[in-house]
Amino acid sequence: xxxxxxxxxxxSYLQDLNDVQRQAVTTTEGPVLVVAGPGxxxxxxxxxxxxxxxxxxxxxxxxxxxxxTNKAAREMKERxxxxxxxxxxxxxxxxxxxxxxxxxxxxxxxxxYPSNFTIYDSDDTKSVIGTIIKEMNLNKEQYTVNNIRSxxxxxxxxxxxxxxxxxxxxxxxxxxxxxxxxxxxIYKKYTARCKRSGAMDFDxxxxxxxxxxxxxxxxxxKYRRRFKYxxxxxxxxxxxxxxxxxxxxxxxxGSPRNICVVGDDAQSIYAFRGATIQNILDYGQDFKxxxxxxxxxxxxxxxxxxxxxAANEVISYNTKQIQKTIFSSxxxxxxIKLIKAMTDTxxxxxxxxxxxxxxxxxxxxxxxxxxxxxxxxQSRVFEEYLRNYNIAYKVFGGQSFYQRKEIKDLIAxxxxxxxxxxxxxxxxxxxxxxxxxxxxxxxxxxxFADQSGKTLWEALFAVxxxxxxxxxxxxxxxxxxxxxxxxxxxxxHAVAEHIARETGIMRELNKDxxxxxxxxxxxxxxxxDGIKTFVDNDVVEGTxxxxxxxxxxxxxxxxxxxxxxxxxxxxGYLQNIALMTDLDESDSKDDYVTLMSVHAAKxxxxxxxxxxxxxxxxxxxxxxxxTPEGLDExxxxxxxxxxxxxxxxxxSYANSRYQYGKQRFNSPSRFLNEIEMExxxxxxxxxxxxxxxxxxxxxxxxxxxxxxxxxxxGHFKRRAPQPSFHVDPKDFKPSPASEIQxxxxxxxxxxxxxxxxxIDGTRDKRVATIFxxxxxxxxxxxxxxRFAKLQVVG
DNA sequence: GAAGTGATGTTTTTT
DNA sequence: ACATCACTTC
Numbered sequence: 001x002x003x004x005x006x007x008x009x010x011x012s013y014l015q016d017l018n019d020v021q022r023q024a025v026t027t028t029e030g031p032v033l034v035v036a037g038p039g040x041x042x043x044x045x046x047x048x049x050x051x052x053x054x055x056x057x058x059x060x061x062x063x064x065x066x067x068x069t070n071k072a073a074r075e076m077k078e079r080x081x082x083x084x085x086x087x088x089x090x091x092x093x094x095x096x097x098x099x100x101x102x103x104x105x106x107x108x109x110x111x112x113y114p115s116n117f118t119i120y121d122s123d124d125t126k127s128v129i130g131t132i133i134k135e136m137n138l139n140k141e142q143y144t145v146n147n148i149r150s151x152x153x154x155x156x157x158x159x160x161x162x163x164x165x166x167x168x169x170x171x172x173x174x175x176x177x178x179x180x181x182x183x184x185x186i187y188k189k190y191t192a193r194c195k196r197s198g199a200m201d202f203d204x205x206x207x208x209x210x211x212x213x214x215x216x217x218x219x220x221x222k223y224r225r226r227f228k229y230x231x232x233x234x235x236x237x238x239x240x241x242x243x244x245x246x247x248x249x250x251x252x253x254g255s256p257r258n259i260c261v262v263g264d265d266a267q268s269i270y271a272f273r274g275a276t277i278q279n280i281l282d283y284g285q286d287f288k289x290x291x292x293x294x295x296x297x298x299x300x301x302x303x304x305x306x307x308x309x310a311a312n313e314v315i316s317y318n319t320k321q322i323q324k325t326i327f328s329s330x331x332x333x334x335x336i337k338l339i340k341a342m343t344d345t346x347x348x349x350x351x352x353x354x355x356x357x358x359x360x361x362x363x364x365x366x367x368x369x370x371x372x373x374x375x376x377x378q379s380r381v382f383e384e385y386l387r388n389y390n391i392a393y394k395v396f397g398g399q400s401f402y403q404r405k406e407i408k409d410l411i412a413x414x415x416x417x418x419x420x421x422x423x424x425x426x427x428x429x430x431x432x433x434x435x436x437x438x439x440x441x442x443x444x445x446x447x448f449a450d451q452s453g454k455t456l457w458e459a460l461f462a463v464x465x466x467x468x469x470x471x472x473x474x475x476x477x478x479x480x481x482x483x484x485x486x487x488x489x490x491x492x493h494a495v496a497e498h499i500a501r502e503t504g505i506m507r508e509l510n511k512d513x514x515x516x517x518x519x520x521x522x523x524x525x526x527x528x529d530g531i532k533t534f535v536d537n538d539v540v541e542g543t544x545x546x547x548x549x550x551x552x553x554x555x556x557x558x559x560x561x562x563x564x565x566x567x568x569x570x571x572g573y574l575q576n577i578a579l580m581t582d583l584d585e586s587d588s589k590d591d592y593v594t595l596m597s598v599h600a601a602k603x604x605x606x607x608x609x610x611x612x613x614x615x616x617x618x619x620x621x622x623x624x625x626x627t628p629e630g631l632d633e634x635x636x637x638x639x640x641x642x643x644x645x646x647x648x649x650x651x652s653y654a655n656s657r658y659q660y661g662k663q664r665f666n667s668p669s670r671f672l673n674e675i676e677m678e679x680x681x682x683x684x685x686x687x688x689x690x691x692x693x694x695x696x697x698x699x700x701x702x703x704x705x706x707x708x709x710x711x712x713x714g715h716f717k718r719r720a721p722q723p724s725f726h727v728d729p730k731d732f733k734p735s736p737a738s739e740i741q742x743x744x745x746x747x748x749x750x751x752x753x754x755x756x757x758x759i760d761g762t763r764d765k766r767v768a769t770i771f772x773x774x775x776x777x778x779x780x781x782x783x784x785x786r787f788a789k790l791q792v793v794g
Numbered sequence: 795g796a797a798g799t800g801a802t803g804t805t806t807t808t809t
Numbered sequence: 810a811c812a813t814c815a816c817t818t819c
Contacts, residue, residue, distance in 0.1 A: 069808045097809045122807085202809050237808080273807060375805055377810090397807090438795060579809060599806050623805055637806080660804065661810045 013048060013083055017041070024260075024295040025049045028056070028229070031250075031287035032260040033280070033294045037326040038311070038643035039302025039605065042262055046231060047076055049260065050091060051083040053229055060090035064227040064249070067095055068234050070580065072603065076233075086769060086782055092227070096242055097202060098579045100209040103223065104200070105575075110216050111208055116418050116571055118199040119578040123403060124424040125149055125201045131427075132189050135446075142179050143186070152187050156203040157239045157274045159210065162188040196455055198421040206241050213248045224252055234603075235263030235283070239274040247286070257290045265322050266315050269599060269637045271629070280322070296324050300643075302605050304333020306679040307642060307649050314674045315639045318632045330646075335681035337650040338672070344613075344657035348381030351610050351652060352389050355593065358608055358648060366392050368607035370594040372641050374619040378612065379595050386593060396596040400581055406509060406520040407527055411574070413499045414492075417483040418571045420457040427456070433504045436472045441465055479503070492573035493535040497528055534576065535568050538788045598641045609645035611638070614653040615666035638671045735792040737785040740768060747791040748783075751775055759785075 014022055021041055024034050025048045036042035046065070054060055067073045073093045080088035092099060101119065108115040120128070126145050129152075133143050155165060165171055165184055175183045194201060200208060213220035230249050232238065238246070250259045265277045284292060300308050308328040315321065339354065341347035351371060358364050371382050376398050386393045401407060409432055415425040431437045449459035460473050479502060487495045500506045509521040567575070594606065613619050619638065624630030642649055651672065656665045732749055740746060744756045754772035757780075761767045766785040773779065783790070 067808090072808080095809060119809095121809085205809080234808085270807075272805085273809095377805095434795085436795085581808070597806065599808080602808080618805095621805055633806095658810075 013051065017044070017048065018299060020295050020297055020299075021045050021048075023293075024297070025052050027293050027295075028053055029256060029258055031257050031283075031290050031292040033283060033287075033292060034260065034262040034297060035280075035294065035322055035324060036262055036264050036297040037300060037324060038264065038267065038640070039300040040297035040326070041299075041301055042233075042264075042297060043072075043076065043079065045297065046233060046260075046262055047079040048083065049231070050076075050080050050093075051088075054080075054084055054087060054091075058229060060087050061092060062226065062228040063091050063231070064099070064229070065091060065093040065231040066099060066233065066246075067093065068237055069603075070095055070098065072233060073098075086780060089782070095579065096238075096245075097205045100205045100245075101200075101575070101579065104205065104208055104212070107212055107216075107219055110219060111212055112195070113200070113208070114198045114419065114421075116198075118197065118415055118419050118422040118425070118574075119205065120194065120197075120199045120201040120424060121403075121578075122149070122202070123408070124199070127424055127427075128190060128193055129186065131446075132186055132193065136182065136185065136189075138182060138186075143182070147180075148183065148186055151183060152190060153203050154274055155187060156207045157241045159207070159241060159244060162191050193423065196421065197423040198419050199424070203241075206245060210241060210245050210248065213245070220248060221252075224249060224255070228256070228258060230259045232259075232261040233263075235261040236265050236268035236277050236280055237263075237270045237275045238279050239276060240279070243279045243282070257287065259287075266318070266636055267602065267640050269602065269633060269640055271633050272624075277320075298324050298326050300326050300328045301330070302646055303328060303643060304330045304647055306333050306335050307645050310336055310649075310675045310679045311639055311643045313676055313679075314635060314642070314671060317674050318635055320632070334648055336642075336675065336679050337648075337681045339650060339652035340668075341652060341654040342656065344378075344381055344654045347612060347652050347654040347657075348385045351382060351612060351650070352385035352391065354610070354650060355386070355391060355608075356389055362608070362648065364607055364648075366591045366593045369610070370596065370601065370604070370606040370608075370644065371610045371612060372596060372598045372601050372644070373612050374598060374621060374637075375613075376597055382595055382612070391593055392591060393593040393595055394590070396594065397600050401523070401526075402577065402580065404520070404523055406505075406524050410496070410500055410505055410524055410527060411577075413480075413483065413503060413505075414496060414570055414574060416480055417487050417495070417499070418574055420480070420484075421455045423456045429503070430476060433508045435476060437469060437476070441469050441473075487570045491535045491568045492570040493528065493531045495570045496531050496573075500524060500528065531573055534573055538783050598637050601644050602640055605644055605646055607646045608648035608650070609642070610650045610652060611641045612652045613657070614651055614669040614672055615657070616669055617664070617666045618657075618659075619669055619671070635671065635674075638669075732789070733791055734789045737766065737788065737790075739792050740785060740788070740790055745793050746770065747793050748772065749789050751781060753793065754781075 014025065017025060018041075021044065024032065024045045028049070034042070034045060036045070050063055050065065053063060065073070065076060067076065073095060076093050077088055077091065080091060094102075104111070104113070105115045105117070108117065126149055129145050129148050133140055133145065133148070155161075160168065160171070162184065165187060172181075172184065175181055194204065213223075227249060230246065232246060246259070246261075250257050261280075261283060263280055265280055268275060268277045271277075284294070303311075305328040308326055312326055337354075339347065339350050341350050355369055358369070359366075371379075373379065373382075379395050379398075383393065383395065402411070409429065412425040412428040415422050416429060419425075427442065430442065444465060445456060445459045445463050448454070448463040449456050452459065452462070454462065460477055465473070482502070483495060483499055486498055490498075506521070506524065509517065509524060512518070512520065594604075598611070617625070620631055620634035624634050642651075653668045653672070656663055658664075732747070735746075740756060740759070742756050742758050745753065746756060747753055748770070751770075751772040752774035754770040754774075756768050756770050758769045759766055760769075768783050768785055768788065768790075769780060770783055770790075771780050
C-alpha cells in the first residue's frame with residue numbers, strides 16, 4: 001500500500017509545476033541559475049529538484065543544499081520528505097555555517113583546531129575586540145568595537161587575512177584616513193586570540209573552510225567527490241567568500257559542475273552585511289563556458305494583482321536589476337489600503353482596530369496577519385494596542401533567548417567545560433558568581449598568558465598572585481575540572497544541572513526576588529528543561545534538522561552514507577545550539593498576530609500584511625539614505641515587505657513619532673509615491689472618515705481601556721519537556737531493544753501506539769521506522785533503538 | 795570590589 | 810526612552 005502511494009506521488013508531482021519550474025527541476029546536469037521572483041515557487045522548485053535527483057538514482061547524501069537559515073533547511077527537508085519519504089533526511093541540507101562547522105569539526109586536525117572548537121557569537125566577538133582595544137590603550141571613540149568588528153568581518157569575507165592586510169597599501173591608507181592606524185594590529189591580535197581560544201567566529205566557519213580546501217586539496221577532493229550536486233538557496237544574500245567556497249566545491253578539472261543557485265536580486269537586503277548581488281552577475285559569467293542555463297520564475301502564486309503590480313512599480317525605481325516581469329495569477333484582489341496617522345500612538349491604535357475589522361470582515365485568524373516595521377523598537381506601541389483589543393500576538397526578534405545574561409552565564413560554564421581554551425567563557429565565569437577574582441587579577445593572568453604564550457586557562461596554574469587569590473583560583477579550577485570529569489560520562493542535562501547547582505548560579509538567581517530576577521531564574525530553568533528535551537529525544541530524524549550529526553565522533557562516514565545520531569553529551573548539545581536563533585522556535589499551532597522587522601519576514605507570507613512607519617528617515621532609514629546604494633537596498637526591503645502579502649496589504653505612516661526620546665516630524669516615505677494611485681484604495685478610511693470608522697470599532701470593542709492581556713508573552717518561552725504524554729508514564733515499561741523488530745506493535749511515551757515498518761542499521765546504530773497512527777502530522781518517526789523508550793504490545 | 799551617577803549613542807542582522 | 814558604560818565614591 002505504501003508503495004502504491006509512493007508511485008502515485010512520484011508520477012504526479014511534476015505536474016504541480018509550470019513549464020519554467022519543470023525545466024528548472026529537470027535540468028539537473030551542468031550549471032543552472034534560477035531567478036525567482038517573490039511567491040514564484042522557489043522552494044517548490046528546489047525541493048522537487050532534489051526529489052527528482054533522488055528518484056533518478058542519486059544518493060541523498062550526494063546532494064548538498066546550502067541555505068541561510070536553519071528554518072529554510074528544515075522546511076526544505078520536510079517538503080522533500082513529503083514527496084519521497086524518509087530518505088529525504090539523508091540529504092545534506094543546512095545553513096552555510098552549520099554544514100561548514102560539521103566539515104571543520106571533522107577535519108579540524110588539518111587546520112590546527114580542536115574538533116570541539118567553540119563557536120563565538122557576535123557578543124563574544126565584540127567582547128574579544130573590546131578587550132584588545134583596552135589592552136592596547138587605544139581611544140575607544142576612534143576605535144569603536146562595532147566599527148572594528150565589521151571591518152574584520154569584511155576582511156574575512158573578502159579573503160583578506162591579517163598577513164595579506166599588511167601588504168595592502170590601500171587598506172592601510174584607509175585606516176590612516178579614518179584615524180585608525182592600529183586596525184591591522186587589532187585584526188592580527190584578534191585572529192591570534194581566537195586561535196589560542198580554540199574558537200571560531202561566524203566568519204571563520206566560512207573562511208577556515210575556504211582555507212582548508214585551498215591548502216589541503218586532498219580534503220577538498222574528498223568533498224567534491226562526495227557532493228555530486230550542489231544547490232544554493234537565496235544566492236543574492238551570499239558574500240564574496242561564500243561564493244568563493246561554492247566555486248571551490250564545483251570548479252576542478254573534470255567537474256560536471258552540477259550546481260544550481262536560486263535567488264532574486266530584487267530581494268537582496270543584506271548588502272550591509274557584505275552580501276553582494278554581484279555574485280549573481282558573476283555567476284552568469286563564470287559558468288558561461290560550461291553551458292549555464294538560466295530560468296526565470298516570473299509567475300507569482302502568492303499575491304493578488306494589485307499587490308504584485310505595486311511591487312513591480314516600486315522596484316522599477318532601482319536601476320540595477322535583472323530584468324523580469326512578475327505577474328500574478330490570483331486575480332485583481334483588494335486594493336492597497338493606506339493609514340495616515342498623526343502620531344505613532346495613533347498609528348498603533350489604527351492598525352490594531354484595522355486588524356479587528358479585517359478579522360470580522362474577511363474572516364481572518366490572528367495567524368493570517370503580520371505587522372512589519374523597519375526597526376524593532378517600533379513594536380511597542382502595536383503591542384500596547386493589541387493587548388487593549390485582546391488580540392493575541394507574538395513579537396519576533398530583539399534579544400534572543402540565548403543572548404540573555406543568565407543563559408550566557410550558564411552556557412559559558414558549559415563551554416569552558418568542553419573547551420578550556422575558550423577565553424570568553426573563562427572571563428565570563430571566573431568571577432561569577434563572585435569568588436574574589438577581580439579585574440586586577442584577571443589583567444595579571446591575561447598579561448602572563450600573553451608573554452608566556454600560554455592560554456588563559458594554563459596561565460591560571462602558573463601565574464604568581466597573592467595567596468588569597470591563588471586559593472580562589474584553585475577552588476575555581478578544581479570545580480571546573482569536576483565538571484569536565486562529569487561531562488565525560490554523563491549526558492548534557494545531568495552536567496548542566498550539576499553546574500547550575502555547584503557554581504551557585506541557581507542560588508544567586510533565587511536570591512533576587514524582583515520580577516526581573518524571578519524571570520531570570522525561570523529562564524535558566526527553561527534552559528535546563530530544553531536540555532532535558534534535547535537529551536530525551538529519541539527521534540532520529542524528525543522535525544528538528546539541526547541536531548548534530550556527530551562528525552567528530554566518527555560515527556558518520558564522509559564517503560559512505562551518513563548515519564544520523566544524536567550526541568547527547570554536553571559537547572553535542574553545545575554544537576547544536578551554537579548556530580541556533582529563536583526564530584527557529586516558532587510554534588505554528590498558536591493563533592497570534594505576528595510582529596517582526598521586515599528583515600525577519602523574508603521568506604514568509606501572510607494573508608494580510610501591515611507595513612508600518614513608512615516615513616522618510618525611518619523607512620528609508622536615515623542611516624542608508626545618503627547613498628544611492630543604501631537607498632536601493634531600502635527599496636528592496638520595502639519590496640520584500642509588500643510582497644509578503646497574499647490578499648490584503650495595508651501601509652501606514654505617522655506625521656510625528658517619538659524617536660530617541662524626542663518627538664520628530666517626518667514626511668511620508670518616498671516609497672509611497674512610487675505606487676500608482678490605481679492600486680490604492682482611496683475610499684479607505686483616511687482623515688475624518690477614518691475617525692468615524694475607528695470610533696465604530698472602538699465602540700464595538702469596548703474601547704481601548706485596559707483589558708486582560710491576551711498577548712503571547714514577549715519573546716519565546718522554551719518548551720518544557722513535552723507534558724502531553726499519550727501514555728501514562730506509570731504504566732510504561734520499556735522493552736529491551738532486541739525485542740523490537742519490523743512488524744512489532746509498540747507503545748511510545750509521547751507518540752502513543754505505533755507499528756514498526758522497518759529497521760535499518762546494525763547493533764547500537766539500529767534505527768526503527770515506526771508509523772504512529774495517533775499523530776496528526778508526521779506520523780512516521782525514525783527512532784534510535786539504543787535510546788528508544790518503547791514497549792512491545794500485543 | 796560594589797554601588798551609584800552622569801555621559802553617550804543608538805538600523806536592519808538569517809549565521 | 811533606554812540601556813550601556815566609564816568614572817566616582819564608599
